[in-house]
Amino acid sequence: MMRVDSRSQGLADLHRHLDGSLRPETVAEFAATLGENVPSDLSFYSGMGLEQALSRFSFTLSLLQQPENVRRVASEICEDALKEGVTTLEIRFAPQLHRGAPMEAIVDAALEGISNRSGLLLCGLYGEDPSVLDRLVDIAASRQGVVGIDLAGGPTPSHRFHMTDYAHPFRRAKEHGLGVTVHAAEGRPPSEIRDAVEVLLADRIGHGTTLLEDSATVDLVLKQEVVIEACLSSNAHVGAIATASEHPLPKWLALGVRATVCTDNTLLSCVTSKSEHSLALTLPGMTDSLLNRAIAHGHEGRFR
Template sequence: MRDPRDHDEESLHRIKALPKVELHLHIEGAAPPAFIRGLAQEKKVRLDGVFAEDGTYEYRDFVHFLQTYEAATSVLRSPEDYARLTRAVLEECAQNGVIYAETFISPDFCGGGDLGAWREYLHAMQEAADAAERDMGITLRGIVTCVRHFGPEVAKKSALCAAETAGEWITGFGMGGDENKGEQRDFAYSFDMAREAGLRLTTHAGEWRGPQEVRNAIEHLGVERIGHGVRAIEDLALVDLIAEKGITLEVCPGSNVQLGVYPKLSAHPIQKLRARGAKVTISTDDPPFFHSTMVQEYENLARTFGWEEEDFTEIAKTSANAAFCSADTREALLKRLESA
């Protein structure tokens, strides 16, 4: 680690060029705005209030962001749409040096929770991912997510879809949505169903609610990863528990700053969490919504905290070891990171 002022353009170039592993990426939230606009025009759908004058996504706050997200998602209506989306997202990821990604996929948006329809959507996305791996060298795995603000009963349908399609490509189960709706324990049945199917578990916690929400996720859902989890820094005993249990935090610094969880990157606790022994990873969350890419995340962290190539390589290896993938895939990832 160096003084951030000591980073020259050559060292930043090397850092930005490093191979990257991303564990926290919402597939609809990663849709390039031009892709959604084009799809809306094809289908003759009006998307009022979704885009700003400059063509980017527009929202006022977190709740409005969720509404914009769901409005943009409304034009994705078929397995073919999701296949095209998968390709577009992976092209963006690959351009940013991502060699492995995991994406959150919700049956609520892919067939309305119907298992038969879900299988069709899943097949289309997996075919697109396989083609991208062949053409671009990027590997994708899917994490089925229930949507918290849709409620526990709807979540059970998502968990059933996840359990029935668990395997080499669908490897995890999690929960996203509005953290201020309901409690983690309300979704224990769905997480138990996914666990029994052999799926690995993660959930969003500690982004909007405080450290107790992270503790609840660990105690009530038994997850091995936490989406965000940054508010844990407000309870150092909890951070120590996270480190002791080896729980990995899917940290999305740019997202947290853009949505106002922290006023600026220098106030973000990622460095303090890491120094305390917590396993931290780096992701973009919903990159075009938050005007971010993995390259920009790396550059901003290097400039702000003085991280060097070794720091980012270590974090990428942490991500690979925490990935919800097979041992063979993990070994191949680690070899690629080591060779770089």
């Protein structure tokens, strides 16, 4: 079997959250400076559920309120990814959750840390007022290096706003030439993929684990050449799939879906791009040529 680290084209990781991908030693250092204790159960574990998983970010975010910490972590993520063999990288985060400076200064700090080594995506969050997304689009459109907009987190019954309520800002993002990706169908119905593609004009989908439950949605994804950002370990952690070995990635690739392997959160899921590609190679039905195709989808699917 081909070794993942011998692939000549380098790896691609289009879905890596800044606030879930800190180095453990940086977490310890920031926590010590702020007088906080690092929770012993910070890492994700299998079947914990999306809500529990999202709650882990409240600690990492507490360490990342100031622009200088955002700048440093963005830089370290680029260094780490390069060491993993990643040659196409996109980092994403929700600047509205970092309150130590105005959103513009937080985004600029991330861009300085990245220093042209990665694309940057700004994340709106399920449930928040669409006006926040509009601000993110304005910030993104006026900065080279911000290449796309995302909708992250997940819907809950108590939310006043639903995915389709974000149509206006996402359409504006497209008009400004930004890429659009949406966290959709993360164990939830495949109709979310359809709404994301048809209403929010998504070029890419984060997760999409239930895609194969609806053949019309598969046809749509194939016809529109939608890229699916597959996050194997993360999907098992939040319970979107029962175990990583049941991930539908090989079936997607065999059907011609433009899926690619992503990490989601290197710290919280204890993964690297290399380890996730090695895991993908162990899936039933996976072949070297299918995995090489997935890597190519990642390079081709990057936002510019």
